[in-house]
Amino acid sequence: MNPRLSAATAAGASSDVAVEWDRGNDQWWDWYMSLADGPAPDGPLTDPAPHDPGPLPGDDALAAELAQPYPLTADQVAAYRAESFVKLPGVLSPGGLERLRIRLRAMLDAAVDPSVGFQSLEMMWLEDPLLRAAVLSPRIGGIAAGLLGVDGVRLYHDNALSKEPGAGRTPWHFDAHHFPLASADVLTAWIPLQPTPREMGPLAFARGADTWRLVADVEFDKHGTTYDRGVSEVFRARAVDVEDGPFAAGEMSFHSAHCFHTAGANRTTVPRMVLATTYFADGVRIVDAPTMVSGDWRKFVPGATPGAVVASPCNPLL
Ligand SMILES: O=C(O)CCC(=O)C(=O)O
Incomplete structure (x- = not known):
């Protein structure tokens, strides 16, 4: 029995997720991270290489950077489609990212219990102009539309995710299991x-648009670590190639909801x-029966009901 679940979400078989989540999204992350397999690593923490982001841009300079389209190449789009993710260099300047880091840190520190190892906050764009400029930016939204091959995209949500020093692995998962979006x-x-070397826990991706099918029969385990372990075992047995390299300053990834990933x-x-x-993509509907694995999804699509097209004011079209 997982102590992070309520009586209602803990009930039934370990694979039974039919009931909706009944706590906050921060508590959802705390539960989800507890499903990671493997011993807690120990030994001393190391200092990453020093990073100088250079001069920090003012609001106008950052807004101008975020308004610039990113020159996505045909090869990058093809790689996203074939592999289910792509890592893109130089999307934002190190100084612009440092400004976002400072702002997110302040917002997390104001909202989150400092003892939590995986700190999260969402829907920051509703409150903060700098976050709004980034989350709704033509640069990042344009890349998303280009990779999906559509004219416009809508926002589902933003997330600040701070994995604190010493915090453990993120379990293997794919987001189509999480998002209640029928597409x-x-x-x-x-x-x-910040630059994210291997020892800081960069996101890692299982290559291949159809790789998720290899683990479609691994039974989910809401109480423990058997799902994460089962996925790892299948990927190892099937020699699935995993991209787990570092992220340089300014580099970011885009992964599809069917891409298996871990950190x-x-x-x-x-x-x-x-x-x-x-x-x-514009026009997507809420699935008919969202589950507890979708967390408090109603916060991201206020007023939407199962089966309805997602187009609330919290899901602007970019
Ligand atoms: O940052 C992490 O460790 C996990 C993030 C993740 O799974 C996601 O953004 O889809």
């Missing part, structure tokens, strides 16, 4: 706010801070 045209931009522990002395933003 494959959904992707997430994972935007590291290592943060074994450095610096929080691994990320802005993650999820977009979907």
Whole structure:
């Protein structure tokens, strides 16, 4: 029995997720991270290489940077389609990312219990102009639309994800299991706010648009770590290629909702801070029966009901 679940969500078989989540999204992350397999790593934390982001842009300069289209190449689009993710260099300047990092840190520190190892906050764009400029930016939204091959995308949600020094692995999962969106045209931009070496826990991706099918029969386990372990075992047995390299300053990834991904522990002395933003093609509907794995999804699509097209004021069209 997982102590992070309520009586209602803990009930039934370990694979039974039919009931909706009844706590906050921060508590959802705390539960989800507890499903990661493997011993808690120990040993000393290391200092990452020093990083100088250079001069920080003012609001106008950052807005101008975020308004510039990114020159996505045909090869990058093809790689996204074939592999289910793509890592793109130089999307934002190190100084722009540092400004976002400082703002997210302040917002997390004001809202989150500092003892939590995986700190999260969402829907920041509703409150903060700098976050709004980034989350709704033509640059990032344009990449999302280009990769999905659509004219416009809508926002599902933004997320601040800070994996604190010493916090453990993120379990293997794919987001189509999480998002209550009835479409494959959904992707997430994972935007590291500092250079992210392997020992800080960068997002890692199982290559292949159809790789998720290899683990479709692994039974989910809401109480423990058998799902994460089962997925790892299948990927190892099937020699699935995993991209788990570092992210340079300014590099970010876009992964489809069918891309299996994980992340290592943060074994450095610096929080691994990320802005993650999820977009979907216009016209997508809510699934008929969202589950507890969707967390408090109603916060992201206020007023939407199962089966309805998602177009609330919280899901602007970019
Ligand atoms: O940042 C992490 O460790 C996990 C993030 C993730 O799974 C996602 O953004 O889809």
